[in-house]
Structure formats: C-alpha cells, structure tokens
Amino acid sequence: MASVFTFAHEPPRVSSPWRTGQDAGKRFNSERCVSTSAIADSEPASDSEVERLEAEPQDGPIEYKLHLLLRPRRTYKTMSTTAGLTGPRANRKLKETRTAKQSVTLASSNHTRQNRLHHLTTQLLWRLKQSSPEHATARGDLVIPKLPEDNAELTILQEPGQLLPGLEESNGALYEIGVADDGTFVGLTKEEMDESMMTLKVMAASLGCRVEVQRMKAVGTCDWHENPEMPHPQLHHEDLWVAEALVIPILDGQSRSTTDDDNGAPRRGASTTEQLRVSLTGPTTSGKTTLLGTLANGTLDDGRGRSRSYLLKHRHEVASGRTSSIAQELIGYEGRSVFNYTCMDIKAWPDIHDRAQDGRLVFLLDSAGHPRYQRTTLRALVGWAPHWTLLCIAASEENAISTGTHSLTGADGALGIGIAEMDLAMAHLDLCLKLQIPLAILITKIEKAQRTVLREKLNSILTKVKATGRTPKLLTGSGPLAADFSEVPDQDQAKVQTEIIDAISQAGDPLAVVPIVLTSAITGTGIGLIHALLGSLPVPPVPTAQDFVPLTLNPEQPAALFHIDEVFELARSRAQSTSDQTSNESAPVVTGYLRFGRLSIGDKIVLGPFPAEDDDTGALIPNDHPSPGYGLSIPHPLSAEYARLSARNALSASRIEGEWRNATIVNIRELRLPVQSIEAGQAGSIQVVFDDLDEGLSDPEELTEKQGNSAPRIRKGQVLAMPSRHMIETGLSLQASTGFKASFTTQDIQSLTVGSLVNAYVGMVRAAVRVLGVTRQRSQFDPREILSEDNDDIFGMSDHFELERTKSEADLSTLNAEYHVSLELLSNREWIELGSRVMLLEGGIKDKSGGLDGFVGKVIEVVE
Structure with a gap:
C-alpha cells in the first residue's frame, strides 16, 4: 500500500571495476598465452598489475568512455594500446577502434557541442540514479549550461549548482575514461585527458555534484603528426592515460546560506507546491477506503472492493474488509486537471510532484472505522492535525441496530451490545465538530440509498451541523465523472466555487461552511465534486511557533519541531555517510509532519525525550502491551483494557529522568520526493544519525557493538526539534513534561x-x-x-x-x-x-x- 516512505533496500553498489581487474587480466593473459605466475597470489592487485577491466555493465552506476571531448579527436599514426595485439583478436579490436573513432567524428561534425554536452549530462544523470535506493523522477527540466565559444575555457562552468532533486540519496557514479566498452585500455593523451575531465566537471556541476579522481594510470604511448597536410609534419610522441573518476552529490553545506533567512521564503531545494492534508473518517462500512482508492487510482469500484484492495496493509484487512491502520495516498491538482494513477506517465508519488508543481498536492489519510481501532481513528484526526476532514456516512444503512453482517461485536461480546451504524456515524460527526477541524461530509453508496432512509440521515446530519452554528451546503453532481478521471467537469468546478469557496471567503472562516456531497464509488456520481473540493478547499496559513502561545510566554519553544508518527531502520547511502567506516551503517528514519520551522540536510537537531540510560523503564509495561510508540497490528487493546494495563504498573513520569539525544539529519523526503529541506506544515520522512554513538571510536567492530547496545529506541509521539538561537545562547533545553x-x-x-x-x-x-x-x-x-x-x-x-x-x-x-x-x-x-x-x-x-x-x-x- 502507499506510505509516506518507500525505499529499495539493495540499490546497485558503486564498486570500482579495478578491484576485479586482476581476474580479467588473468583471463586476458591466458588468451595471449602469457604466464600469470607474477600475479598468482591472492592479494588485491595494484593499479600497475591491472591490464584491462571487465566489460561495461549495461545497468548500474559505472560508465566507460573512450573520451569526453566536445570536439573531434585527432587521428593517431600509431597507438601501442591497439598495435600490441596479433591474430584475429587484433583485427577485431582495430576494427572496433576505427568504428568508435569514426562514430565520434561523425557525431562531433553533425551535432553541436551543446547537443553533445546535453547527451553526456543526461547519461551521467541516469548513471547517478542507478545508485539511488529509488529512481525518483527529478522535479523540473534538466538545465544544461550554455557553452562559451568553441575554444574558450570551461573553467567558469565548474562552479557546482543546486543539487538536482532526486539525487540526494545517490551513492554516486564511476567514470572510466579512456576505456573501451569491452574493458580494453585505449588511453588518452594528457591534453585530451585534462579536457575530458573538464567536461566531466561541467556535467557534474550542472547536476550539483563534484568529481573526485580516484586513479590515473599510463597504459601506452602514441605517435601523431601536427599539421599532417604540411610537406614535413612534426611527429609527436606522448603517453596514453586512463583514469577513474567518482561523481558524487554535494550534500554538505547546501542551503546553509539561507539557514538564517527569516523572510519566510522557502529555501532552495525545498518543495514549494501547496500541500493540503486531509483525513477520512467514518464508520467501518461507510466505504472510506473504497472511495479513496477510486479517487487515487482513477477507477470505479466493482461493488466487491476492487478499488480498495491495493490500499490494504495487512492480510486480516483483506479478509475482513475492515481497515485497522492508516492508509495514505497522494493526488495532485492544477486548475481542472487531476493527477493520479490514471495518468499514463504517473507511476509513483514523485511523478505526481512533477505534474502538480504549479498546483497543489492533497495528502489523504484513511483511518479505521471500527470502534476496536479507535486509536487509529484518533491518530488520523488528532495526531496528524489535518487541515480538513472528510466524514463518510453510508446512505445504504438503515437507522436501526443491525444484527447482521454490520453488527459491531467483538470477541466474547466485547462491545456488550450492537451499535447501529447511524449511531456510530453520529459519534464520528460529534467528534469532528468537537475537534473544530474544517469538515466536509460525503454521503457514500448513494446508488443503494432508499429515499426515506436518506431523508432521515440528512435531517439528523443537518440538525447537528446547524446546532454548532455552521452552515451546511448540499451539493449534488450532474452525473458520473468522465471516463478518464483526469479533469474536473466545468459544472462541478463552478458549483464548488460559487457555493462553497465563495461562501467560506465571505465568512472568513473555513469552519463556517460544511459541504455535503452525495457520491458513489461504483457509478462515479459526485466524484467530480469531491475532486473539485480537494483542488479548491482553502489551505491554512503556514504554521509558526507562535500560533498557540506568544514566544514571550514560552521561551523554550524550538526553532523547528517535527512530530514523529512511524519509525524505520534503514541503511545509509554512501552520499549520506560521514566516513568510509560508517558507510554501511543503518540509521533510523522517522515519518510525520513539520509542525513549524524549517529542517535541512546537515542540520544539528535533538530527538526525544528518552528515558535516562540508568532508568529501567522497559519493565513498567507488560510484554503483551508495547509502549504507546509501538502499536499492535491486531488485535488492538480497548481503551478500558489499556487503562487496566497501565494501572498495574502505573509509575509517575516525574520519577523518570528525561533526556534529549543529539543527531544530524542526513536525508529528507517530502511525501517520497527527495529534497534538501522540508518546510512548515509539510509531511515527509527524515533520516537521522545520532552524534554520540561514534564519538571517540575508530574501530569499526567497536563502533558497531556500541551502536547495537546503546542506540536509543525511537517511538511514535516523540519529536525531532532544532533548538532556537535563544535557547542555545541562554543554555535552555527542551522540556520533557511529566x-x-x-x-x-x-x-x-x-x-x-x-x-x-x-x-x-x-x-x-x-x-x-x-x-x-x-x-x-x-x-x-x-x-x-x-x-x-x-x-x-x-x-x-x-x-x-x-x-x-x-x-x-x-x-x-x-x-x-x-x-x-x-x-x-x-x-x-x-x-x-x-x-x-x-x-x-x-x-x-x-x-x-x-x-x-x-x-x-x-x-x-x-x-x-
């Protein structure tokens, strides 16, 4: 199912082919009938012992290039790297070399230098993405620097630009320059090698990367004539070189220039697309997940839950049809256009980011409706602090206690009595009204509704809404949405604008109006209105640290605060590692939303509060009931059961010392899109490395042992915060409440x-x-x-x-x-x-x- 965070655990490794060059050299030498006794030992081969590399892999982050010149290469009289071969192999190699030279010359003569640079840069981008955990689509078009005149220096283009989004997690790419596709060392002269390196640096700089030369080796000699058209041309003799260069993203120091920028403008590398966070709630048979599947997947339901099947997380959810966890989906809007999985070029969330860059993103959270999973419901309504809530109420249920398939009973009659679906729906409505969250009500399964039952339900809903001083607005669609689900009908968009958006603007309060939409995930009725609402509902202002209490009354408020919902443990990429020894370590990833402030890769933060190291708090909670940070899949404990379990080992938090752990942010994703920064109000995932785990340790085994023993256990409900300048200057620390x-x-x-x-x-x-x-x-x-x-x-x-x-x-x-x-x-x-x-x-x-x-x-x- 969809989630805020997705990750490929085994991306291709950036491993130098020179490490396997010894074996390739042995095979090549055996073909030439040359003794291999000089390199028969088992120790790694030095660069001087490597005579060729394995053939270039078609996939992966390794690229072989004969050269990276932006001009035709000169013609050589002799080259020792090709003249030393004899027999059929020599003839084949000479033919390949001539073909390669001819193709390079034709390409250089028929295309401009700018076109060749564009081709080479696109190729580098593809290789860099090959070492990323997820081959995310880069937002925006690739910007290729405009080259100066033919003979001008390229030095001015070597200054690294902003890292292209999508490359934050790349482990880099290796370029073997002067090497043929089959691994043969062909070589370049010193002048050609310098020029090729210059081109590679320009390519890397345009992507926000740097170039590190790993090795350079002389592999032969060559002869060439200067001005061969003259009667007596001068003969030149030079060495031929091959080189290996690592292209790696620049993460450290980016966006540091805007760290203290207080003008409210988003930092470079942060998503600027408007984001609306919406939670779906309602009784267990109201069709929330089915409706979400129809909205996100762009397909109608078949009446048996087809559209919801890919959203379900657990096997018991598929078997029972009841959602017990929070499902998450993303839909993009721009004007009347809807960007979901029905679009041919959208395969993942980063593609939706690309298409909706100038519009808005709607992050939808489904929740459980069965009373047994009430904590999941409250997690979506309270924990995620949604901007709007969509309450789903089925039109097909009668307003009476059901004793059939919709009877809500637990094991051994845990609920005591049957609860009518309408009673539970009214309880959800009361909860939404109490929480003072902007609300829209969706009357689902309208194709099964009976007129009298529907009238009763609408009367009950209108009465409760009006009692709170809000104005309900009933919206009826003109018919099913168009078959392609890619655009909002004009009449639906106009109706939402005039009856809802204009009314909210006139009232000046999004709580004043409650839209009510009659809809069906089977016939498509009202789907256009829902899309029109999601694309038009007002987004609250950017949250700040002073929204609740002025700063003068709460000096301990940090500069940025991130609420943690879920925790993962994933390996760090090479680009995120601070040293070679820690390149393969795992690091925690937390998901949630940024309450206020800004966080960027490289920021020093604190995370907690944790119990002090000498507190044995694990014994305070029974083994069959994890702490509130580690939820159960099924069954969920009821509230009364939870209270009883807590009462058995009730210990005041004041007897537990709280502490905060220092950490560094090494990776950020804003709704799966790799970014450099995350802004206030945005949801995403953050990977951190604790600073105090590797202090004073240089031995990898000792470091691994310490991490395994003392790595703090993050739980949901904790926060990730960046102390404010006032707190740093005055020595204040974040509070850990009892x-x-x-x-x-x-x-x-x-x-x-x-x-x-x-x-x-x-x-x-x-x-x-x-x-x-x-x-x-x-x-x-x-x-x-x-x-x-x-x-x-x-x-x-x-x-x-x-x-x-x-x-x-x-x-x-x-x-x-x-x-x-x-x-x-x-x-x-x-x-x-x-x-x-x-x-x-x-x-x-x-x-x-x-x-x-x-x-x-x-x-x-x-x-x-």
Whole structure:
C-alpha cells in the first residue's frame, strides 16, 4: 500500500571495476598465452598489475568512455594500446577502434557541442540514479549550461549548482575514461585527458555534484603528426592515460546560506507546491477506503472492493474488509486537471510532484472505522492535525441496530451490545465538530440509498451541523465523472466555487461552511465534486511557533519541531555517510509532519525525550502491551483494557529522568520526493544519525557493538526539534513534561474522578494519564460579581426579583464556565506543546458513541 516512505533496500553498489581487474587480466593473459605466475597470489592487485577491466555493465552506476571531448579527436599514426595485439583478436579490436573513432567524428561534425554536452549530462544523470535506493523522477527540466565559444575555457562552468532533486540519496557514479566498452585500455593523451575531465566537471556541476579522481594510470604511448597536410609534419610522441573518476552529490553545506533567512521564503531545494492534508473518517462500512482508492487510482469500484484492495496493509484487512491502520495516498491538482494513477506517465508519488508543481498536492489519510481501532481513528484526526476532514456516512444503512453482517461485536461480546451504524456515524460527526477541524461530509453508496432512509440521515446530519452554528451546503453532481478521471467537469468546478469557496471567503472562516456531497464509488456520481473540493478547499496559513502561545510566554519553544508518527531502520547511502567506516551503517528514519520551522540536510537537531540510560523503564509495561510508540497490528487493546494495563504498573513520569539525544539529519523526503529541506506544515520522512554513538571510536567492530547496545529506541509521539538561537545562547533545553493542565468548557468534564486513569491524545502523543484534580474557574461574565459592584442595589428593590433571576444567572454562569483539569503522565515523559489541542477518553466503548465520546480542550500549563 502507499506510505509516506518507500525505499529499495539493495540499490546497485558503486564498486570500482579495478578491484576485479586482476581476474580479467588473468583471463586476458591466458588468451595471449602469457604466464600469470607474477600475479598468482591472492592479494588485491595494484593499479600497475591491472591490464584491462571487465566489460561495461549495461545497468548500474559505472560508465566507460573512450573520451569526453566536445570536439573531434585527432587521428593517431600509431597507438601501442591497439598495435600490441596479433591474430584475429587484433583485427577485431582495430576494427572496433576505427568504428568508435569514426562514430565520434561523425557525431562531433553533425551535432553541436551543446547537443553533445546535453547527451553526456543526461547519461551521467541516469548513471547517478542507478545508485539511488529509488529512481525518483527529478522535479523540473534538466538545465544544461550554455557553452562559451568553441575554444574558450570551461573553467567558469565548474562552479557546482543546486543539487538536482532526486539525487540526494545517490551513492554516486564511476567514470572510466579512456576505456573501451569491452574493458580494453585505449588511453588518452594528457591534453585530451585534462579536457575530458573538464567536461566531466561541467556535467557534474550542472547536476550539483563534484568529481573526485580516484586513479590515473599510463597504459601506452602514441605517435601523431601536427599539421599532417604540411610537406614535413612534426611527429609527436606522448603517453596514453586512463583514469577513474567518482561523481558524487554535494550534500554538505547546501542551503546553509539561507539557514538564517527569516523572510519566510522557502529555501532552495525545498518543495514549494501547496500541500493540503486531509483525513477520512467514518464508520467501518461507510466505504472510506473504497472511495479513496477510486479517487487515487482513477477507477470505479466493482461493488466487491476492487478499488480498495491495493490500499490494504495487512492480510486480516483483506479478509475482513475492515481497515485497522492508516492508509495514505497522494493526488495532485492544477486548475481542472487531476493527477493520479490514471495518468499514463504517473507511476509513483514523485511523478505526481512533477505534474502538480504549479498546483497543489492533497495528502489523504484513511483511518479505521471500527470502534476496536479507535486509536487509529484518533491518530488520523488528532495526531496528524489535518487541515480538513472528510466524514463518510453510508446512505445504504438503515437507522436501526443491525444484527447482521454490520453488527459491531467483538470477541466474547466485547462491545456488550450492537451499535447501529447511524449511531456510530453520529459519534464520528460529534467528534469532528468537537475537534473544530474544517469538515466536509460525503454521503457514500448513494446508488443503494432508499429515499426515506436518506431523508432521515440528512435531517439528523443537518440538525447537528446547524446546532454548532455552521452552515451546511448540499451539493449534488450532474452525473458520473468522465471516463478518464483526469479533469474536473466545468459544472462541478463552478458549483464548488460559487457555493462553497465563495461562501467560506465571505465568512472568513473555513469552519463556517460544511459541504455535503452525495457520491458513489461504483457509478462515479459526485466524484467530480469531491475532486473539485480537494483542488479548491482553502489551505491554512503556514504554521509558526507562535500560533498557540506568544514566544514571550514560552521561551523554550524550538526553532523547528517535527512530530514523529512511524519509525524505520534503514541503511545509509554512501552520499549520506560521514566516513568510509560508517558507510554501511543503518540509521533510523522517522515519518510525520513539520509542525513549524524549517529542517535541512546537515542540520544539528535533538530527538526525544528518552528515558535516562540508568532508568529501567522497559519493565513498567507488560510484554503483551508495547509502549504507546509501538502499536499492535491486531488485535488492538480497548481503551478500558489499556487503562487496566497501565494501572498495574502505573509509575509517575516525574520519577523518570528525561533526556534529549543529539543527531544530524542526513536525508529528507517530502511525501517520497527527495529534497534538501522540508518546510512548515509539510509531511515527509527524515533520516537521522545520532552524534554520540561514534564519538571517540575508530574501530569499526567497536563502533558497531556500541551502536547495537546503546542506540536509543525511537517511538511514535516523540519529536525531532532544532533548538532556537535563544535557547542555545541562554543554555535552555527542551522540556520533557511529566504532566500538564488543560482547560475545558463542557461541564461534563466534572464526571472525571480524582485518581482515575484516562487516555490523553496530544499531537502524536497517546498516553495514559492520571487525573489529579478538576476545578471550576470563575466565569468571565459572572452576574453576581457585577451585582455586588452596584452599590445602589444594596438597599434597592432587587430582592423582589431574586427568584426570577436565579435560574437565568445559573444557566449563564454554567454556559461561560471554564474547567481546569490537572493530569499526570504515566510511564514516559513527553513533549507537550503549550496551547495545543488535547482530547481525553475514558475507558470503555459500550455506549452508542463507540468510545469516541471524549473531552476536547487546550493545554494551558506544562509541568516538567
């Protein structure tokens, strides 16, 4: 299925053919009947002992070139590298050499130097991609430098430019210059070799790479005449040379010139395409994954879940039809054009980046709908902080408790009673309204709807939406989307613009309008409207560190903050390694989104919080229940079960020392596209190397042993941050919270009892917390307080109206009341951002909400 991060574990290695040249030389010498006793030992051959290389591989990061001249090569009278052969092999080699020379001359005479440089640079780009874990498409066109006059120097073009996107993870490419395709050393004169190296440096610089000469060897001599048309031309005698050069991307120091740029402009090497993050939610049979498959794959469903099959992650999901994990997909938009897998030239996410470069990218996250997987639902709605939410409600389900295939029961009747699909749908709607996230509602499976049932559902939905002060807008499509799924119909685009986008702009708040679309993944009804919405919905402003709390009230705020959702362990490429000894090491890769700030390759960051090395926190959690960072595939623990497990080994986080580990960013992908930087609000993956693992160690075995023993275990919910300049200058460190205080406006929060355990969701953090206290704060508008300030009423007639006023005052006081809840984290310290949204869930899913009826508030105080 699709994911934020994909990786080919075994890309072709950049291995010099000179290492195997000894074996090739042995075979060649045996053909010539020459004794091989001089090189019969098993030690690696030196360059002087290598007489030829193996034939050039068709694929891989190794290229053999007779030369890289941008002009015709001169004609030689004799060349010892070809004259030394005799018999049939010599005749064949001479013929190949003459053919090669003739073809080079024709190419040089019939094409301009600029065309040849373009051909050679494109060939270098292809070889560089051969050593990348994924052959990602480069964004934008390849820019070839314009050559000066024929005889001018090329030195001015050797200054490296910006690294071409897609080459960040390349291990480089090897060029064997002066070598024929079959591995024979032909050689170049010193002048020709220098000119070829100059051309290679110009090619590499245009791609953002550098050239390192690995070896150079004299392989023979040659004779040639200067001005052969003269009666007595001068004869020149020179050596012939072959060389090996490594072309490698330049990663260190790039985009450093813009590190302190505070004007808000994106750094070079970062994606500037607008990105909208959308979460899909709804009951388990509402058709979320099927609809996502239709939108992303560009094909209608067959009624048996064909369009969702490639999105499912686990075998049990395919068998049951229930999604238990978060599926992710990417769709691009530009104008009315839709860029998904129905386009012929789109095979992967980087291709969508290319096509939608001047438009927008919509990152869609599917979530589980069954109450048993409620934490996956909340992870998509709370953890990923979506810009918009698409709530899917099936039109085909009756508004009654189902006892058939749609009955939601767990093992041994874990749910206690059947839960009607409509009750669960209303619970999802209530949750979306509580979270104050811009919302669109999709009524799916419209082809199966009964008029009376559909009318009842729409009435229930409209009533709940209007009760929150929002305006619902019902959209009906003109018919199925065009068969190619590549463009939004004009009438659908116009309807969305006039009824939704203009209404939101006029209200000045994306929460004010709730679009409702009737759709079907089987007939295609409403698909055009959904594409029009996704391509037009407003994107919030770029997030900053001061969105929740001013910087003066929170000086410990870092310069950049990345929330971690998933963790991988993958090998580092040669381009990412800092030394030869560590080139084959693995390094963790974290996925998530950048809350604010900027992060670039080479940045020094901190990651955590981790337990201190002398804390034995692993024993705090039972073996059958991983920590909140390492989720289960199936079965997922219910909230009540999670609370019971936490209560058995409940340990206050204040008794656990928290610490942050220093690391360096070595790789960044923004939605699978390799980039140099990631900007605020963007989702992607970051590979890091911990700085303190290899300090003071030079022995590779000792280094590997230390990494295996002390490499910190990253878990979801942690953060990756870059300290601000103020924190560095003042010596402040990031906080590792042991608890927090949150503010709520609903009086139902008073049902929480002191000492009880609940589940808290803050950002990517899901943690068990203990309730320390619930206090009611004085209302901002208290009639009694205002009355006491009115001295004239002390001896007045207000007592006569006391009974009439009592009820209204109490109601008004309750309406404006604010409740503060103090909470203590258990088992782990966490990064809690002041001012962020928090959701509290009590254990159990026996009610009609399916366990989604929680309390939504705001963090107002953090306890370290």
